[in-house]
Amino acid sequence: MAPLPGEKLKTILLVVLVLTSLVMTYLVWYGMPPYEETEVVFQESFFFEEPKEKVETIKPEQILIPVEEEQKVILNQQQEKYEQIWTEIKPLLEENLSEEEQVGSDQLPEDDACLMVEFDPPFPIEIEHIPYLAGLNQLMRLEFYFASETFIRLEGEEEFQYELPEDDFVELQEMVADFEDSDLPRYELLELEADNDENEDIEDLDLDLDIEDPEEIELEIIQDIYLPVEEVEMYNYIDLMREDLALEELLQAVFVNHKLARQIEEPDGTLIFTDGEKGLRVSKYLEYTAPKLEGSAATHSYDGAIQEANEFLCYYGGWPDGLYLDAISRTDETGIPGGEGYFNARWRYYHQGYPVVGNLGETEVKFNDRGLYFYQRTLFAPGDSTGEKKNISWNKKVLSRALEFYVEQNIEEYINEDNESAESFHLEDIYLAYHLEDFIENNLARAYPVWVVEIEGEVIYLDVSELNPFWRGEEDEYIES
Amino acid sequence: MNISKAKNVLILAFLVLNIILAYQLLAPGLSGLSAGVTPEEVQRMEEKLEDNNFELASSLPHRPQNSSFITVKPPARTPAKLKEAFFAGEDVHTINLEDKTVLEAGEQELNIWPGGHYRYSYQNDVSGGEDVPLDAGEAVSKAEEFLAEKGLFHNNMRKGQIHRVDEKTYKITFYQEFMESPIFTSYKRIVVSRDRVTEMESYWLQVKGMEERRKMEVIPAATAVIRLLEEKSPEAEQREITDIELGFFSQEYDAEKWEIPPVWRIIVSDEEVYYVNAFIGNIENDDIQE
Numbered sequence: 001m002a003p004l005p006g007e008k009l010k011t012i013l014l015v016v017l018v019l020t021s022l023v024m025t026y027l028v029w030y031g032m033p034p035y036e037e038t039e040v041v042f043q044e045s046f047f048f049e050e051p052k053e054k055v056e057t058i059k060p061e062q063i064l065i066p067v068e069e070e071q072k073v074i075l076n077q078q079q080e081k082y083e084q085i086w087t088e089i090k091p092l093l094e095e096n097l098s099e100e101e102q103v104g105s106d107q108l109p110e111d112d113a114c115l116m117v118e119f120d121p122p123f124p125i126e127i128e129h130i131p132y133l134a135g136l137n138q139l140m141r142l143e144f145y146f147a148s149e150t151f152i153r154l155e156g157e158e159e160f161q162y163e164l165p166e167d168d169f170v171e172l173q174e175m176v177a178d179f180e181d182s183d184l185p186r187y188e189l190l191e192l193e194a195d196n197d198e199n200e201d202i203e204d205l206d207l208d209l210d211i212e213d214p215e216e217i218e219l220e221i222i223q224d225i226y227l228p229v230e231e232v233e234m235y236n237y238i239d240l241m242r243e244d245l246a247l248e249e250l251l252q253a254v255f256v257n258h259k260l261a262r263q264i265e266e267p268d269g270t271l272i273f274t275d276g277e278k279g280l281r282v283s284k285y286l287e288y289t290a291p292k293l294e295g296s297a298a299t300h301s302y303d304g305a306i307q308e309a310n311e312f313l314c315y316y317g318g319w320p321d322g323l324y325l326d327a328i329s330r331t332d333e334t335g336i337p338g339g340e341g342y343f344n345a346r347w348r349y350y351h352q353g354y355p356v357v358g359n360l361g362e363t364e365v366k367f368n369d370r371g372l373y374f375y376q377r378t379l380f381a382p383g384d385s386t387g388e389k390k391n392i393s394w395n396k397k398v399l400s401r402a403l404e405f406y407v408e409q410n411i412e413e414y415i416n417e418d419n420e421s422a423e424s425f426h427l428e429d430i431y432l433a434y435h436l437e438d439f440i441e442n443n444l445a446r447a448y449p450v451w452v453v454e455i456e457g458e459v460i461y462l463d464v465s466e467l468n469p470f471w472r473g474e475e476d477e478y479i480e481s
Numbered sequence: 482m483n484i485s486k487a488k489n490v491l492i493l494a495f496l497v498l499n500i501i502l503a504y505q506l507l508a509p510g511l512s513g514l515s516a517g518v519t520p521e522e523v524q525r526m527e528e529k530l531e532d533n534n535f536e537l538a539s540s541l542p543h544r545p546q547n548s549s550f551i552t553v554k555p556p557a558r559t560p561a562k563l564k565e566a567f568f569a570g571e572d573v574h575t576i577n578l579e580d581k582t583v584l585e586a587g588e589q590e591l592n593i594w595p596g597g598h599y600r601y602s603y604q605n606d607v608s609g610g611e612d613v614p615l616d617a618g619e620a621v622s623k624a625e626e627f628l629a630e631k632g633l634f635h636n637n638m639r640k641g642q643i644h645r646v647d648e649k650t651y652k653i654t655f656y657q658e659f660m661e662s663p664i665f666t667s668y669k670r671i672v673v674s675r676d677r678v679t680e681m682e683s684y685w686l687q688v689k690g691m692e693e694r695r696k697m698e699v700i701p702a703a704t705a706v707i708r709l710l711e712e713k714s715p716e717a718e719q720r721e722i723t724d725i726e727l728g729f730f731s732q733e734y735d736a737e738k739w740e741i742p743p744v745w746r747i748i749v750s751d752e753e754v755y756y757v758n759a760f761i762g763n764i765e766n767d768d769i770q771e
Contacts, residue, residue, distance in 0.1 A: 010488045017495035024502035259695045260760045262550050262731070262740035276742075276763040 046252040047315035054124060054303075055094050057310050058325055059086060061120040064226070065179045066112055071186040073179045074226055076353035077324050078382075081175070081184070088172045089117060089142070092152070093125060101162045108151050108161055113143035115176050121328045122156065124303045136160060138302055146173050187226035190430065192219065217407070218424040225430050227394040234449040234464070236387030238351050238434050240361075240380035242443040243320070247271075247282065253316050254280050254288060284439055285360050286377040288316065293373035298330055298341040300369075305330070309345035312365050312372045320381060323347045323363065326355065331366075342368045351382040354433050356447050357461070359472065361436030380436065380445040392432065392449060392464050399430065402453035402460045405469035428454040435461055519701075526703040529710045530722075535749075538721040542702045548743035548759060549696040551659055551729055553667070553686040555736070556597030560584070563599060566631045567591050596735050601681040617643050620651035620673040627671065627678040628655075635685070639663055650674040656728070659688050663728040665746055665756065684733065692740070699727065699759035705745035708762040709755050724748040730756040730765055 063075040063085050075082035122138035141155040150169045154160045166173075251258035255275055264272040270283035281287040300308055309328060313319050326348040332341040347363040349356040356362075356378075366374035406425065434447035450461040459472035523541075530537060558566075560582050564573055568586040576583040584591040593599040621640065628634040641654035641663065650672065657667035664686065672680035700708075702725050730744040743759040756765040 007485060007488070010485070010492060014488055014492050014495065017492060017499060021495050021498050021502060024499065024506060028502055028505050259697070260742075262742055264734055264739035265737045266735070267737050272736075275761055276758050276765060277761075 046249060048249065048253060048318040049314045051307065051310045051314045052319055054126065054307070055090060057306050058119060058121055058123050060117045062118050064116040064118065065176055066114065067179055067186060071188050071229060072226065073182060073184045074187045077350035078322060079353040082353070085172065085175060088175070093123060093139070097162055101164060103151070103161050103163045105159065105161055107163065108153060109145045109147040111145070113153070114146045115144040115172070117142040121325065124306055144169070144172070146176070185232045186229045188229050190221060190225040190227050192221070219403070219427050220424060221427045223428065225427070227430060231391040231393045232432065233389050234354065234392055234432065236390055237446045237448050239383050239385035240356065240436065240445040240447060241383040242445070243379045243381060245282070245286070245379060250317060251280065254278060285379055286317065288372070288375040290371070290373045293368070293370040295340055296368040296370040298343050298368040300343060305343045308367060309343065309365055312367065312375065313347065313363070316375060317377055322349050322381060324350060342366045349378070349382055351434055356382060356436055357433040357450070357452060358436040361447060397467060398451045398462060399453065401462055401467045401469055402455065405460055406455050406458065425455050428457070522701055522703045526706050529707050532715060533710045533713060534716045534719050535710065536719055536721050539724050541725060542727065545701070546699050546727060547696050548699050548727070549692045550740040550742055551664070551691045552689040552738060552740050554689060554738045555687070556685050557687050558597070560593045563591060563593060566633060567601060596733060598684045598733065603677065603679045614648045615651060615673065615675065617645070617651060621653055623673045623676070623678060624653045624671040627681070628669070633669070633683070638669070641668070646672070657685060657688070659729065660691065662743070663726070664688070664741065665728050665730040665744070666733065666741060689738065697760070699743055700762055702745055704762060705757040705759065706747065708757050709747055709764065712764050720750050722747055722749055723751045727759060732766070
């Protein structure tokens with residue numbers, strides 16, 4: 001007997017209901033992954049660019065060419081001749097120097113070196129396959145002697161000398177010879193009247209100090225400081241253009257899932273992004289902080305630290321042309337597991353040999369074994385626009401004003417008789433730079449020439465016209481005033 | 482039973498089953514493929530509670546939920562508007578200090594901070610008033626009357642904690658509500674003592690909306706409890722988790738506008754309040770006594 005049409009419909013409905021219940025049961029049962037497996041938190045990581053080759057991470061601090069007695073031409077970053085000479089020299093440091101070419105120090109020519117290349121921070125020589133060069137892992141100085149043969153002297157923790165075929169350096173020799181007639185400024189070592197081997201008598205600085213016994217102050221120059229013999233040319237100002245920041249990509253690089261970072265907009269237009277553990281601040285500069293990662297040891301090797309700094313910069317924004325690694329150091333003495341310390345790396349832009357300095361003009365990272373916990377990136381790079389050229393000459397007043405300022409600011413330390421070091425100051429460096437001071441508009445900043453004097457680890461800037469001093473770190477107040 | 486009747490019963494049974502399954506998969510607020518609290522998660526939480534000498538004295542929300550950031554702006558009321566609301570027609574003395582404006586009208590004082598935070602206080606001694614104990618219901622009514630009278634009552638206002646200070650004083654917190662969830666950062670806290678409001682503190686944000694495109698699943702409440710206990714040291718005496726609720730919380734910022742994440746608010750022993758970010762599980766505050 002054929003079933004009634006209604007019964008047929010019921011059968012079909014029942015089959016449909018059974019099938020849909022099976023499908024939905026499957027979805028409820030298997031379609032709900034455990035929380036740990038859900039893709040709510042993680043996203044594909046992103047980075048701006050591959051890290052640089054090791055040999056590209058550090059360039060010479062300066063290249064010195066003796067031209068006349070006691071005088072040298074000094075080349076710095078972003079100068080055409082500097083780049084040409086460095087291009088000639090760099091392959092030497094990438095190749096394995098042969099042990100057979102090594103000679104004793106007594107075989108070096110008696111004359112002074114014809115070309116000196118100084119590295120600060122030291123250049124990390126690849127020593128994996130040349131264990132006898134272990135003492136050169138951190139190359140600080142490279143000297144060339146052009147005689148019948150070419151000799152080089154490499155100085156790190158240890159010293160090594162090599163005799164190399166003259167033919168390899170013909171172009172370099174010609175370049176160096178050309179400096180004899182060059183109109184590039186000459187520099188000579190800063191020397192003060194010394195009354196003993198170590199401390200410099202500073203009577204001739206004619207200090208105006210409101211303290212008892214100013215003549216008791218002693219100044220010790222702790223490294224070679226070269227200053228221009230005659231006038232040098234700088235610009236009244238240089239303009240710096242704002243980097244075109246790829247914010248969305250940066251958020252992707254910094255946060256595990258940038259959708260989880262909340263945005264805070266401050267009245268001055270500053271943007272802050274945070275997921276509660278990391279923060280990214282975008283204003284006149286870029287600042288990243290991850291405070292929970294602080295307080296660990298920093299046990300990287302020197303090579304490892306450079307590589308880490310290189311990666312951080314390249315991953316989080318990229319390493320633009322013209323930005324040079326200017327300093328890298330482990331800040332504290334505990335490079336051991338369980339201790340607390342961090343590596344601090346700083347990059348600066350250069351404009352025709354002069355660095356762009358100032359809190360907001362530099363790029364810096366701090367990291368330890370846990371990772372990167374501080375990153376400040378300047379967003380302004382030198383452009384083509386400049387002011388008029390101006391001549392600047394070295395004058396001992398620069399040092400006097402800086403020293404007066406230093407003593408005035410540290411007067412309490414000075415009058416504390418228990419602190420013997422207060423009367424003897426270490427002079428670490430003096431150089432010319434452009435200091436980022438004005439933000440003309442959103443996309444334009446301006447930097448002005450300054451003398452930079454480093455005393456006892458403190459950095460003092462003096463404008464080149466009036467020699468008004470101000471501290472690094474108090475620039476905002478100085479700018480506002 | 483004939484086959485036709487059996488089919489009817491089966492159709493009915495499968496219909497009911499399908500409705501339940503469909504609700505599980507498609508009901509609003511439930512993401513079909515989202516995670517709920519797994520038994521493993523609950524077990525981990527229970528172990529952590531035991532290790533840290535805690536007890537769960539509140540029900541644990543089990544429904545998986547989606548949420549997103551809400552965008553807010555600082556409170557909108559200006560000192561002039563607040564002056565009008567609190568002291569209309571009264572003789573008001575204004576003191577402009579470096580960090581705030583103080584309005585004084587007789588025994589009343591209103592401190593207004595630039596970020597939109599303000600505090601009203603009635604400074605006269607109220608101890609001489611009627612010596613009748615106050616109950617919580619009366620205190621809430623007095624607080625609501627006060628808000629209505631000052632024109633500060635909002636439709637999206639939701640009653641939060643009612644804390645009994647003593648037998649004649651209550652502290653009542655009202656939160657701003659958004660999409661049925663409280664914004665713990667946006668509140669009015671009122672102290673009622675005897676027959677009047679003696680103090681009121683307000684930080685009432687302007688809500689601009691929710692980022693729908695960033696809507697995603699929040700961590701289960703059990704995970705939030707685990708995260709909190711991971712941050713806290715074990716207690717010597719047993720303590721209780723007295724409330725767990727999903728809402729929104731962030732610190733107060735001196736900003737033009739900002740986003741607030743969803744949080745699990747966990748109250749310990751009715752006094753310590755913690756906010757656990759409901760997306761990533763970090764603690765958004767040090768403990769706050771309320």
